Amino acid sequence: MIITRFAPSPTGNLHIGGARTALFNYLYAKHCNGKFLLRFEDTDAERSKEEYAVQIRESLRWIGINWDNEDIPYQSKRLHIYESYKNHLLEKGLAYHKDGAIFLKGKDNVEDFVIWRSDGMPIFHFTVVIDDHEMNVNCIIRGVDHLTNTDKHKIIYDYLGFPKPEWFHIPLIVDENNKPLSKRRDDASVTFYQEKEYLPEAVMNYLARLGWGHENQEIFSEQELISMFDVHKVSKNPAKIDLKKLNWLNAQYISKAEPSFFTKYSKYQNIQKAVDHATRSEICKECMKKLQAKAFSLEELNGLLAPFVNDFLADENLLNEHKVFILSLLPQIKKTLENIPQDKWTEHEIDEKLSQLVENNSITFKDIAMPLREIMTGQKKSLGIGEILFYLGRKTVLSRLHIL
């Protein structure tokens, strides 16, 4: 059985590169019907903080990366284990004291190196090998920054008589200048995407496509990723982060989501109201879907839905440049719409009647569409005018018209 792991050190929030590493480990383990484990490497007591460990877990869960071990090992609590292995190596003469630290004898072009600090704490190279072995990790997917370290790790595996895992080193995520994404950049932290309220589905999809691809497919559900992802096919060259593509993916996911998908975003009241309507009415659902297709973010969707789920009072100020013109036409518009009975209130009929009105007055459809849209929604960006009037409903439309 394939067992992978993600082993961050809790010295900061989850880095987007770390998230991708975790994702690849997760996807590959699931792909192989194996297990994906989480572990915290906190032997650097100075910089490690529990709050970061909490944050990292939350970010992983947010993306949708779930680990299989309920008890997450913290290396700082396993010192006695490393201690016994260290003593073993000392006894066998493979390690030795020097200047208060403990060095391991190198071989194969690797010089002797420290495995135990003079302050009494073990070094990462040592703990990582022991833990991976004890956790039965047999497939290690990590950043290329660890590539050279692997030589040291192999020596430890040999000295301790552990069977070696398989290593895969994935390239880093880099910035515009091909430099590894600095931790200081806002968009380097997963919390940035959480705060911006990107859909986690879009983030997972985006991350998976960074360094990997499958034929001409761009949109992958989690299940598709699990069934198609193969760590052997991950590209070897660094991937540049591209928020434009993420934004596009985010819009795709918003557009395709079912109304019920949005219930977890409770802070967006208009969206919640719309979901409520949509579950009871096919027409409301249709309206919501059309607005979803226009939104790039949840915030934008919430705004677009506002005039459809709330009372809205048209304000003359909205009309600005159209004001004089549209006010002169308003009586006719009202009359035209009033003459459409409730049972004929359809998008087609509305468009038809408005077109006639336009024709009779020798103006263009455009001349009334925009002002009407603003009267009905208070927005310049919304659906087609026929759609707006239809979805709003005859009663609401007439009442909004009578305001002026």
Add this chain to the structure above:
RNA sequence: GGCCCCUUCGUCUAGUGGUUAGGACACCAGGUUUUCAUCCUGUAAGCAGGAGUUCGAUCCUCCUAGGGGCUGCCA
């Protein structure tokens, strides 16, 4: 410096010893349209360079260049 890794459109990638080197994002130009957006169509854009192997190399080998990593009692 030493050791190591990488190199397909601007970006993310697909791909093969013989392809018009494919897709997507972005970009640009048209079209539709009633706003914005979508949508549709199209343009432009790439195998880092040089040798070698081969009938034939984007693909295999070597070299060079460029980029990156490691070279910590950080991880």
